[in-house]
Amino acid sequence: xxxxxxxxxxxxxxxxxxxxxxxxxxxxxxxxxxxxxxxxxxxxxxxxxxxxxxxxxxxxxxxxxxxxxxxxxxxxxxxxxxxxxxxxxxxxxxxxxxxxxxxxxxxxxxxxxxxxxxxxxxxxxxxxxxxxxxxxxxxxxxxxxxxxxxxxxxxxxxxxxxxxxxxxxxxxxxxxxxxxxxxxxxxxxxxxxxxxxxxxxxxxxxxxxxxxxx
Ligand code: AP5
Ligand code: ZN
Numbered sequence: 705x706x707x708x709x710x711x712x713x714x715x716x717x718x719x720x721x722x723x724x725x726x727x728x729x730x731x732x733x734x735x736x737x738x739x740x741x742x743x744x745x746x747x748x749x750x751x752x753x754x755x756x757x758x759x760x761x762x763x764x765x766x767x768x769x770x771x772x773x774x775x776x777x778x779x780x781x782x783x784x785x786x787x788x789x790x791x792x793x794x795x796x797x798x799x800x801x802x803x804x805x806x807x808x809x810x811x812x813x814x815x816x817x818x819x820x821x822x823x824x825x826x827x828x829x830x831x832x833x834x835x836x837x838x839x840x841x842x843x844x845x846x847x848x849x850x851x852x853x854x855x856x857x858x859x860x861x862x863x864x865x866x867x868x869x870x871x872x873x874x875x876x877x878x879x880x881x882x883x884x885x886x887x888x889x890x891x892x893x894x895x896x897x898x899x900x901x902x903x904x905x906x907x908x909x910x911x912x913x914x915x916x917x918x
Contacts, residue, residue, distance in 0.1 A: 712818075720817065
């Protein structure tokens with residue numbers, strides 16, 4: 705199954721991705737995670753991406769397309785994949801379609817997760833992530849058992865550099881202006897499913913399963 709997760713920052717794409725890839729046994733490809741790993745390692749790509757990410761701006765299209773398509777060529781993507789955070793502009797979607805067509809593939813479903821702005825702000829400002837394993841928590845909605853410590857690996861939790869109120873506000877604006885047009889793009893392609901993301905995370909997952917099938 706070839707899937708795309710679409711939705712504003714904080715909609716719960718990363719949270720649902722963990723559950724989707726486990727159930728359907730496909731790799732999780734998050735362009736945001738790829739950039740953050742590169743920032744951590746201090747690579748040239750990381751340095752370039754950080755300039756944009758810290759401001760809540762999009763990384764330039766050509767750079768993102770190159771990263772995403774080379775990841776899709778890896779062996780584990782042969783029988784399906786879940787794209788999270790890519791594509792994010794119409795240009796990226798067109799490039800992805802060209803790439804898939806060339807390889808005799810297509811997108812089976814675009815899962816568009818919707819949540820209101822106020823809730824997005826609360827979720828992102830309260831989000832904490834594990835420094836070591838990347839597990840995601842929320843100070844109120846999904847707190848770890850011990851404050852500031854990851855349940856899974858015992859390492860320290862931190863706040864993402866782009867989860868400050870000001871940057872979050874900009875990320876939501878950038879989503880509305882540059883990524884929202886993708887809804888229409890996939891509406892025309894006829895393979896989009898709209899998911900209410902403002903309900904509890906198990907309920908969101910159940911809606912996704914009812915779209916994708918057992
Ligand atoms: P990226 O890493 O993709 O971030 P994002 O799209 O902004 O999304 P987030 O990871 O912030 O949110 P999410 O929807 O995954 O929410 P989560 O599950 O964590 O991109 C970061 C940056 O990289 C971009 O700004 C850009 O600069 C660059 N970039 C990446 N891809 C690019 C591309 N294709 N082109 C150009 N630039 C690109 O949940 C959020 C919080 O809510 C958590 O605390 C969670 O615990 C909580 N939560 C989740 N679900 C629920 C629920 N149902 N109820 C209550 N709380 C919930
Ligand atoms: Zn951890």
